[in-house]
Amino acid sequence: MSENVAPTASAPRSLHGWSTEFRATFTLAWPLVIAQVAQNALQASDVIMMGWLGPEALAAGALASSFLMPFFLFAAGVVGAVAPLTAQARGARDIKAIRRIVRQGFWAAILLAALLLPVVLQIRTVFSWIGQDPALAARAEEYIQIAVLMLFPALGVIVLRSFLSSFEATRVILVVTIGGVVVNAFGNYLLMFGNFGMPRLELRGAGIVIVLTNIFMLAAMLAYVLRHRRFRRFNVLIRFWKPDWPRFRELFHIGVPMGLTVLAEVGLFTAATMLMGRLGTDEVAAHAIALQCASLAFMVPLGLGVAATVRVGIAYGRQDREGVRKAGWTSFALGTGFMAVSALCFLLFGPAIVTIFLDPGVPENRHALALAASFLAIAGIFQLVDGAQVVAAHSLRGLSDTKIPMLMAIFGYWLVGLPIAYVMGFVFDWRGVxxxxxxxxxxxxxxxxxxxxxxMRERLGLLDRIRL
Incomplete structure (x- = not known):
């Protein structure tokens, strides 16, 4: 079936042209991009301030966070299904469905947090199995025993972010996220170090603060949704305890593959770090530098991907084939366009960029800097495909298509990417490159x-719900 299908009364003509779609996508995406960067800054502030406590505290905190984050990212992927579902309901002008989807999103958040909490609390046992230093494992447990409670408010934040994104209310997401960065940094200053008469709780203090920060963000977003005239009509908390089992199942049906897709990609980069660890300290340091640069650039297509989910979902909900086409390809063009620029920067200015992280005047740093520059050159090459895959995946989510993309991701990352990394790195002795x-x-x-x-969405039947 061709992409250009003549519209009928059942499948309306797209309401606007390419330039309007471009402006709508850009307006929706830019606050999300900055919010993603701010979220990274929140995590970075934790790492920096843990470092002020000393290398042992930093190592323990980093280990604890690296253990917690995969569980959180999986759960966030599941409840993130609220975004495409609410966007589709918005396109269909089904207000009652939106309220029920958000409510079931909160249900899913509570259920997932409750199920994951006892698993995460086994951190000390898991670390002992894999041979981690007992002293570090004990300090990591100090942090995680409190920090794990952040799952409840943090997943609630994801539900509300998804809901607000589906209505292009992304500036409030940006403001609340920046507020969270400030609360987190100030709270750490008080409770980690005992300033202004507060107790010095060190890693326990960091755990308390990350929970309080997410409670603040959840409360701020919820107050906005309940009080703003545009959103209070949805009454998202009314009859909160009333189940809607079909939508609850649909949320998991769409969301679980989303969560597993995130885990597959995160796992690939974690495995790459483990492989780097077999090569030496300089390789690990260079890998961390290149990965940090690539991750920062990745925030742009990630924000555009969320916008793609919303724009495609709205068009899908209103039965607009042409709107789906324009929304998907506009986001794709914006994402790959930006990544082309970042790729050029990495290729041309890589040696200068890496000096931000290590002092080139120190002789011991020179090998790591040279490695980082070479890794960043390759990162520049894959910037384009990284942007393409994340925008395409999110566009498909707007069509509620998540299971097959999950299988594609798992196959591509683990049966193509990782084996090639091992063969090239160790069999052909290309090492980190x-x-x-x-x-x-x-x-x-x-x-x-x-x-x-x-x-090929038409030929594959992904638009079959849109009547001809």
Missing amino acids: GIWTGLACGLAFVAVLLVGRFA
């Missing part, structure tokens, strides 16, 4: 599959 080459190949493979799937 070979590992980064494998990452690029895995991302490129997934990007081709996902972009191709969106391009």
Whole structure:
């Protein structure tokens, strides 16, 4: 079936042209991009301030966070299904459905947090199994025993972010996230170090603050939704305890593959870090530098991806094939366009960029800096495919298509990218360059599959709910 289908009364003509879609997507996406950067800043402030406590506290806090985050990211992927579902309901002008979807999103958040909490609390046992230093494991447990409670408010924040994003109310997300960064930094200053007469709680203080920060963000977003005239009509908390089992099941049906897709990609980069650890300290340091630079650039297509989910979902909900096409390809063009610029920067200015992280005047740093520059050159090459795959995946989420993309991601990352990384790095002795080459190949493979799937959405029956 061709992309250009003549509209009928059942399948309305797209309401606007390419330029209008471009402006709508950009307006929706830019606050989300900055909010993603701010979220990274929140995590970075934790790491920096833990470092002020000393290397042991930093190591323990980093280990605890690295243990907690995969569980959180999986759960966030599941409840993130609120975004495409509410966008589709908005397109269909179904206010009652929106309220029920958000309510079931909160239910899913509470259930997932309750299920994951006892698992995360086994951190000391898990660390003992894998041979971590007992003293570090004990200090990591100090942090995680409190920090794990952040799952409840943090997943609630994801539900409200998804709801607000589906109505293009992204500036409030940005403001609340920046507020969270401030609360987190000030709270750490008080409770980690005992300033202004507060007790010095060190890592326990950091755990308390991350919970309080997420409670603040949840309360701020919830107050906005309940009080703002645009959103209070949805009454998202009315009859909160009333179940809607079909929508609850649908949320997990769409969301679980989303969560597993996130885990597959995070796991690939974690595995790459483990492989780097076999090569030496300089390789690990260089890998961390290049990964930090690539992650920062990735925030732009990630924000555009969320915008793509919303724009595609709205068009899908209003039965607008042409709108789906314009929304998906506009986000794709913006995402890959930005990544082309960042790729050029990495390729041309990589050696200068890496000096932000290590002093080139110190002789011991020179090898790590040279490695980081070479890794960043390859990161520049895969910037394009990384942007393409994340926007394509989010566009497909707008069509509630998540299961097949999940399988594509798992196959591409773990059966293509990781084996190539190992073979290139260790069999062909390309070392760190070979590992980064494998990452690029895995991302490129997934990007081709996902972009191709969106391009063939009509033939694959992904738009069958839109009547001709």
